[in-house]
Amino acid sequence: MAAPVTLGEFEQIVLLAILRLKDTAYAVTLRAEIKACTNRTASPGALYTTLDRLEEKGLVTSRYGDPTPQRGGRAKRFFTVTAKGVDAVARAQRAYQRLLVGLKLPGVAHA
C-alpha cells in the first residue's frame, strides 16, 4: 500500500482555494481567493510551481478553457481537486483538528 501523500502548508491553502472556487479556479482567481482568505500574497511563480507539483502528485487535474480577448486570446487553465486530493487535504485538516484538542487559541473555534 502506497504511503499517504503529505502536504505542505501552501499546498493545503491552494487545494482549499480550488475547492472553494469550484469550476472557476485558475491562477488569477486562486491568487485573489488566497489573498482574501489568508491575507497572504502568493507570487505567480510560487502558485504555478505548487499547482504543477500538485498535478504531478495526482491531487489536482487541469483543463484549458476557451481563449478570451482580455487575455490576448490566451486560454485559462482551470484546476479541479481529485478524490485523492480531497482525501489528502481532509487528512491534513483532521491532523490539525486533533492537535487543537485541549488548546485554547485566540480566535480559533474548535470542532
Place this chain on the structure above:
Amino acid sequence: MRNVHLAEWLLSLAVSRESAASMVGDLLEEARTRGTVWFWLSLVGAVCSLIRRDVAGNPMRMLSLAMLGVVVQLALIAAAIVVFALGTLAVGVAAMAVGLVDPRHQPPTWLVSTDAQAVGPFVVAGTIFGYAAALVSQFQVGRVLAKRSPGHELAPCVVFIVVGELVLFGLNVAMGGIRYGLSYLASYQLLLVIPFNVPLFAGAIRIRNGRAATKAA
C-alpha cells in the same frame, strides 16, 4: 507596450508552450490593474521559480549532470588546445617549407609580441581561437546537458554555471587573485557569466526546441 511574445517564449523555456501561453494570459489579466513593471517582475520570478523547482526536484541528478558538463568542457578545451598546437605547427612547417621562416632562428619578436601597444598576430590568433573555443564548448555542453534532462533542459545548465563559478572562484583565489580583493574577483566573474553562458543556454534551448517540434509533429 509589453512584448507578450517574448514573455511567452521565456516561459516556454521552463514549461510547455500551452502552459506558457496560459500563464502569460494570467499575467496579462492582472497586469491591467498592476502595470507593466509588475508583469515583467512576475514573469521573471515565475521562470526562476519553475527552474528552481526542476533543480530541487532531483538535486543529485542535476549536480551529477553539472559535473558531467565540467568534464565535457575540459575535454573540449583540451581538444581545442591540441588543435591550436597542431595548427600552429602546420603553419610553422609550411612557412619553413616556403622559406618564410628560418628554422635556425627564433620566431621574429613581432609575431609573438605580447606588448599591449603591438600585440603579435600569433597572440591575437591564439586569443581569438581561445575565446571561440570557449564559446563553442559552452554551446556543446548546453546540448549535452539538455539531451540528458528531457523536460528540464535549463535546470542542469543553471547548476553547471553555479558549479563552474565556484570552481573558477576557487582557482582564482588559489592563483593569488585574492590580492585584488573579494569584490573585484566576484564582479570580474559575474561580468564573464553573461557573455560566456549565452551559448550554454543557446545549446540547451536548441535541444528543447527540437524536442517541442518533434512533439508537435
